[in-house]
Amino acid sequence: MDCIDPARWAEDVAFMAASRPPGSIHWQKVQDRCAAELEGAGFVVERQDYGSGVNVIGTREGTAAPSEVVLLAAHYDHISGCPGADxxxxxxxxxxxxxxxxxxxxLPRTLIVACWDEEELGLRGSRAFAQAFTGAKLAVAFNFDMIGYASAAEQSQIFPVPLAERFPGLADELAANKGRADFIAVVADPSAEPFALELEAQAESLGRLTGVMTLTDAEKLDEDAFGVLSLSDHRSFWELGLPALHVFDTGVFRNPAYHCTVGLDTADKLDHAFATDVLKATTAAVAAAAGL
Ligand SMILES: [Zn+2]
Known part of the structure; x- marks a missing residue:
């Protein structure tokens, strides 16, 4: 956890945040930055061109169980006409x-870190990767989508009634926290839940309130009831019965600038202390998942 450097994270956010719809010049620069940074970190990098888009896949082979894979990924594309910092x-x-x-x-197990394309166009990049993923065993996929926004203002967090009824313990914790939008949210399917609970324990050791929402196998693909919890790339893995969890700031339920609905989604609005806690807790959880 001590290896996490918030300044490097902020530098990358500042570089990437501008509008970058697929095929644009800035989209290409962000894709190149993913590849360069992963290479610099010691990963073997491959660009997966699946037809309509390009994923960047970095692999660090495990030392003891290389056929067992832990994945950490995030989508690098964004909608047009709107910056995408968070x-x-x-x-x-x-x-x-x-x-x-x-x-x-x-790391005993293989670690793959990936930057997905075309999430905003229907999870295309992550789905292409998940469908082509054969020959190895996926221990768990961690998904980051919006990990930088928080507010300490009371009642700044929206927690819709159906979720509050499904997760009453979490609803009570959020009420005790006066509705502040400053907790880490984690969504998991049953097979990924142990990794979500590890992440929660690590974050809470840093003093950061964290809420884990585990959906049953019947619930996780139920778009009518729980679609708001499967709006990102973790869904591509759930569809194939693969373990996946989603780490986020609750997105549209917290950040008014989501997709530039109210104001622009720019880097100056992000909360560095919040993101730092997400990164530290995730680093510890990924390391544990990878057998460290
Ligand atoms: Zn997104």
Missing amino acids: DNASGVAGALEVARALGQAT
Whole structure:
């Protein structure tokens, strides 16, 4: 956890945040930055061109069980006509910072850190990767999508009634926290829950309130009831029965600038202390998942 450097994360966010719809000049620069940073962190980098888009895949082979894989990823594309600092420069920069931190460690299992394309166009990049992933066993996939926004203002967090009814313990914790939008949210399927609980324990050891929402296998693909919890790339893995968890700031339920709805999603609005806690807790959880 001590290897996490918030300044490097902030530098990457500042570089990436501008508008970057797929195929644009800045989209290409962000894709190149993903590749360069992963290479610099000691990963073998491949660009997966799946037809309509390009994923960047960095692999560090495990020393003891190389066929067992832990994945950490974030989407680097964004909608057109809107900067995307929280969504999802924060997550891509976060995945790269965790890669730099763990690039210094000897990991028994293989670690893949990836930057997905075309999440905003229907999870295309992550789905292409998940469908092509054969020959190895996926221990768990960690997904970052919006990890940089927080507010200490009371009642700044929206927690919709159906979620509050499904997760009453978490609803009570959030009420006791006076509705402040400053906790880390984690969504998991049952097979990823142990990794989510490890992340929660690590974050709470830093004094950061964290809420884990585990959906049953029946619930996780139920778009009518729980679609708001599967709006990002972790869904691509759930669809194939693979373990995945989603780490985020609750996105649209917290950040008014989500997709530039109210104001622009720019880097100056991000909370560096919040993101730092996400990165530290995730680094520890990924390291544990990778057998460290
Ligand atoms: Zn996103």
